[in-house]
Amino acid sequence: MSATFSAQDPRALAEAPPMLSLRGVTKSFGAVEVLRDVDLDVRYGRVTALVGDNGAGKSTVIKAIAGIYTFDGGDYRFEGEPVNVTNPKQANAMGIEVVYQDLALCDNLDIVDNLFLGREITSNGLLDDETMEKRARETLASLSVRTVSSVRQKVASLSGGQRQTVAIARSVLWNSKLVILDEPTAALGVAQTEQVLKLVRQLADNGLAVILISHNMNDVLAVADDIAVLYLGRLATQIDAKSVSHAEIVQLITSGRLDVDSARATTTISTGERSGSESTDQGAI
Amino acid sequence: MSTVTGRDLPGLADAPDKRATTALSDYLAKVRGGDVGALPAVLGLIVLALVFTGLRSDTFPTTFNFANLINQGAGVIVIAMGLVFVLLLGEIDLSAGFTAGTAGAVLGVAVTNHGMPWWIGVIVCLASGALIGLVIGLLVARLGIPSFVVTLALFLALQGVLLQIIGEGGQISISNPTLLAVMNSNLALWQGWVLYVLVVVGFGAVSYRRMAKRRAKGLHAERFSVWGFKFCTLVVLLGIVTFLLSRERSVNVEATSIMGVPMVVPVLILLLVGLTILLNRTAFGRHVYAVGGNAEAARRAGINVANIRLICFIICSTMAAVAGILIGSRDNGVTPNTGGNQTLLYAVGAAVIGGTSLFGGKGRPVDAIVGGLVVAIIANGMALLNQPAGVVYVVTGLVLLVAASVDALSRRRAAATGRF
Numbered sequence A: 001m002s003a004t005f006s007a008q009d010p011r012a013l014a015e016a017p018p019m020l021s022l023r024g025v026t027k028s029f030g031a032v033e034v035l036r037d038v039d040l041d042v043r044y045g046r047v048t049a050l051v052g053d054n055g056a057g058k059s060t061v062i063k064a065i066a067g068i069y070t071f072d073g074g075d076y077r078f079e080g081e082p083v084n085v086t087n088p089k090q091a092n093a094m095g096i097e098v099v100y101q102d103l104a105l106c107d108n109l110d111i112v113d114n115l116f117l118g119r120e121i122t123s124n125g126l127l128d129d130e131t132m133e134k135r136a137r138e139t140l141a142s143l144s145v146r147t148v149s150s151v152r153q154k155v156a157s158l159s160g161g162q163r164q165t166v167a168i169a170r171s172v173l174w175n176s177k178l179v180i181l182d183e184p185t186a187a188l189g190v191a192q193t194e195q196v197l198k199l200v201r202q203l204a205d206n207g208l209a210v211i212l213i214s215h216n217m218n219d220v221l222a223v224a225d226d227i228a229v230l231y232l233g234r235l236a237t238q239i240d241a242k243s244v245s246h247a248e249i250v251q252l253i254t255s256g257r258l259d260v261d262s263a264r265a266t267t268t269i270s271t272g273e274r275s276g277s278e279s280t281d282q283g284a285i
Numbered sequence B: 001m002s003t004v005t006g007r008d009l010p011g012l013a014d015a016p017d018k019r020a021t022t023a024l025s026d027y028l029a030k031v032r033g034g035d036v037g038a039l040p041a042v043l044g045l046i047v048l049a050l051v052f053t054g055l056r057s058d059t060f061p062t063t064f065n066f067a068n069l070i071n072q073g074a075g076v077i078v079i080a081m082g083l084v085f086v087l088l089l090g091e092i093d094l095s096a097g098f099t100a101g102t103a104g105a106v107l108g109v110a111v112t113n114h115g116m117p118w119w120i121g122v123i124v125c126l127a128s129g130a131l132i133g134l135v136i137g138l139l140v141a142r143l144g145i146p147s148f149v150v151t152l153a154l155f156l157a158l159q160g161v162l163l164q165i166i167g168e169g170g171q172i173s174i175s176n177p178t179l180l181a182v183m184n185s186n187l188a189l190w191q192g193w194v195l196y197v198l199v200v201v202g203f204g205a206v207s208y209r210r211m212a213k214r215r216a217k218g219l220h221a222e223r224f225s226v227w228g229f230k231f232c233t234l235v236v237l238l239g240i241v242t243f244l245l246s247r248e249r250s251v252n253v254e255a256t257s258i259m260g261v262p263m264v265v266p267v268l269i270l271l272l273v274g275l276t277i278l279l280n281r282t283a284f285g286r287h288v289y290a291v292g293g294n295a296e297a298a299r300r301a302g303i304n305v306a307n308i309r310l311i312c313f314i315i316c317s318t319m320a321a322v323a324g325i326l327i328g329s330r331d332n333g334v335t336p337n338t339g340g341n342q343t344l345l346y347a348v349g350a351a352v353i354g355g356t357s358l359f360g361g362k363g364r365p366v367d368a369i370v371g372g373l374v375v376a377i378i379a380n381g382m383a384l385l386n387q388p389a390g391v392v393y394v395v396t397g398l399v400l401l402v403a404a405s406v407d408a409l410s411r412r413r414a415a416a417t418g419r420f
């Protein structure tokens, strides 16, 4: 998270060509068509929230962006160049970092080992554990992590929030350009949620592009600049976060359309808001 | 937050220097939390040694028997060292025993039947082991067949190969003096003491440098007194061992004199150090643990999981080939039964008794040595008690079950307390 990006005019950032853009991408698992014709633009210095109901295809989109899967068809451009990302290492090399919904940590390794997994620092072919530990401590300190008693603790012994912190710290250890977070606050308490959201905002303010997946509309409205709504594997819309209300996003998520009248009608109801995990009850659609 | 500050936060700062008593209570907490390491095996070693000493005080606690024990255990220990790599992945290699036999037969054919120099024989032998590992690895890592099935098939197939090479009831004798020396000769007394000094100073220097380096970087480091205690323990223990092995242990001193550290000991030390560095100090080793702990996480971290699997199976089979050389040297030849019978079970038992988990993600090469010595003591002591083979098998089987139970229980305990 070194300050690679100087403070830039937010308007210039918003109008600059997107750092990542998807056009008409598709993805199927066997006969199941999970993504149909999805368009997405992600810009430097902005948090792009990716929302949608359970099974809408959010995780699939980001896994394909990060090279875990590959898109079956469509156009994937990174910094204006068409790219074909086929493995996670390639995505890492391009500057893409992902914090997964199902935390990809190894329980039998400690915090430092997990932070540097796959990109260990070596000298003369041997692991440089001291340098890695020092950098790990510095990074955690810079994120104001106070809850971890030792960076040599096995990850198995950490709480959900601590594990999430480790996962996020992992993405900022490197000079990344795009950080993707899949429901980073789903398992967190109030204080840690706030901490993580602050961190997400900070990443974007430093000039990074951020994709945030969340079911919690309060979180989304708190940090997002753009909101992209997926509905049954299709992109319903991508809009500026300032131009939509809580109720309108909910309607987009549940019906894939924005019917002006009913949106206004639901405004009153939806003040009893959907909080993160409760969104599952919309699964009937 | 854009710049990394070096400041230590209260909760994050490990005390850079812990009191010796804290180190002890930390260790006890670790054990209570299910992270028992080699502790059960070491305790087992002591108890077994005391029991057999009590039962056969005339023959068991002799230096002759002690040296004999090391030679008896060497083959199993080396196979177990290789098995640690596949066990770390949560896989198994049931064919390792017959891989040892087959590679040993290849060595015999090369050196005895074709008159090649011993070192070419060794290369061919190791290559045949690596080839077997490559085949297993490809079938498991690329085709995705469970290793249990692949190696069970190879267990049978290699037995057949061994039989074909040697012939029913046959034997390939090994008479090359260099090869025989590995298991049948001892270091000169001075060489034994040089080895002792090398090991002790090497351990001391490496661990001291590590401690100093950590302290210099302001990281939590072992307290000097704790390091000193460990170092002195090693100096005394290995000193006693070297002293005992340096005494005359021939039953008939007029006929022959037997003394000195067995030649196989430096071989075992070399393998132990090499494999430990590979697992603990290289990125490859770290990736092996990662794949064993969470293969999906490893894959997402950009680790080539299939390659790691492949290499681990190759290492395992190559180590089995090394064991094949040792067993061939000890038995002065190879028969269709070399590496058969209880060899594999003893090797798996050695690794598990030493503290390597059958569930993957946890284990060290040194486990193979500690566990291998436990297995060797049981076999050796029971033989001195003139117990029939049947009883020895039953007892060893029970010990393996106990070790597996300790593994499973400590794992459950670890899951409950959040330690791995």
Ligand SMILES: Nc1ncnc2c1ncn2[C@@H]1O[C@H](COP(=O)(O)OP(=O)(O)OP(=O)(O)O)[C@@H](O)[C@H]1O
Binding pocket: A029, A032, A034, A052, A053, A054, A055, A056, A057, A058, A059, A060, A061, A101
């Ligand atoms: N590997 C796979 N094989 C087959 N189907 C899959 C696979 N991964 C996802 N799917 C299906 O694709 C659809 C989209 O899944 P995805 O995980 O992308 O949804 P999501 O939007 O992330 O949902 P959630 O909010 O629950 O995380 C689901 O119907 C899911 O069952």
Ligand SMILES: [Mg+2]
Binding pocket: A058, A059, A060, A101, A182
């Ligand atoms: Mg998801």
